[in-house]
Amino acid sequence: MEIKLMKNILGANDEVAAQNRKIFSERGVVVMNLMGSPGSGKTTLLEKTLARLADKIKIAVIEGDLFTAKDAARIEKLGVEVIQINTAGGCHLDAPMIQKACASLNLAEIDFLIVENVGNLVCPAEFDIGENFKAVVLSITEGDDKPLKYPLIFKESEVTLLNKIDLLPFTNFDLKSAREDLMTLHPSIKIFETSCTKETGLDEWCDWLLKKVEAR
Ligand code: MG
Ligand code: ZN
Numbered sequence: 001m002e003i004k005l006m007k008n009i010l011g012a013n014d015e016v017a018a019q020n021r022k023i024f025s026e027r028g029v030v031v032m033n034l035m036g037s038p039g040s041g042k043t044t045l046l047e048k049t050l051a052r053l054a055d056k057i058k059i060a061v062i063e064g065d066l067f068t069a070k071d072a073a074r075i076e077k078l079g080v081e082v083i084q085i086n087t088a089g090g091c092h093l094d095a096p097m098i099q100k101a102c103a104s105l106n107l108a109e110i111d112f113l114i115v116e117n118v119g120n121l122v123c124p125a126e127f128d129i130g131e132n133f134k135a136v137v138l139s140i141t142e143g144d145d146k147p148l149k150y151p152l153i154f155k156e157s158e159v160t161l162l163n164k165i166d167l168l169p170f171t172n173f174d175l176k177s178a179r180e181d182l183m184t185l186h187p188s189i190k191i192f193e194t195s196c197t198k199e200t201g202l203d204e205w206c207d208w209l210l211k212k213v214e215a216r
Contacts, residue, residue, distance in 0.1 A: 013127055016095035020102070020130025027107035030213045031115065033129055035153060036137030037146075038119030041163045043071045044196045045137060046116060050078050052206040057111040057213055062101050064093040064118045071116065081105070092123040095130055112213045121146065125153035133158040133212070140164045140171055144178040151185050159190040161205065166195040 024031050036042050046061065053059060061082040063072040072084035083101045085093060098115065105113070115131065117124040125134070136157040138146055141164055147154045154160060160182055168175065175193075182189050190208065194201035 017128035017130040031131040033131035040137040040139040062115045121150040147181040165193040
């Protein structure tokens with residue numbers, strides 16, 4: 001019973017995701033689904049990314065959070081259009097939520113839509129929202145065992161950001177083994193080592209994003 005219900009939920013979600021994807025493609029919008037644990041640094045990374053790219057391409061942001069609009073307020077300060085989705089306790093965003101949020105965006109004017117998903121390493125990876133690609137932020141303080149413990153999100157993501165890389169000397173995070181596990185799970189995965197406090201790896205990450213948006 002439970003398995004059948006889950007299949008139906010995902011099937012209905014996939015239908016709306018396909019509609020979203022069609023509209024994004026018609027309007028020429030590239031969409032990134034940004035995922036990662038709470039505290040992995042998604043919003044700070046987003047701020048740093050917007051600071052580098054917002055004068056080059058037109059970006060809008062959708063912020064997914066359980067309750068508050070704290071992250072949306074941080075993005076708004078940068079002068080970037082942002083829509084807050086509160087899931088009222090729901091642990092992921094789904095395609096209908098994105099469809100609804102997009103109704104208040106002028107997609108034809110947007111080059112790049114960044115969706116910051118709810119902080120969670122599990123179900124955000126199961127719900128297609130119609131994005132072009134998924135990205136996952138894994139901070140060094142979370143531990144090098146996370147790729148093998150939460151394989152789906154790393155298999156689904158085109159890119160992993162090993163964030164807070166400046167904290168490496170203060171942890172027992174094994175960078176070599178984490179990279180090997182990521183490559184085993186997803187041989188073509190792109191890996192960036194980033195630190196938002198030391199500003200490392202961010203230019204490379206933003207160059208990569210810009211190329212993806214320009215290639216649409
Ligand atoms: Mg956040
Ligand atoms: Zn969930």
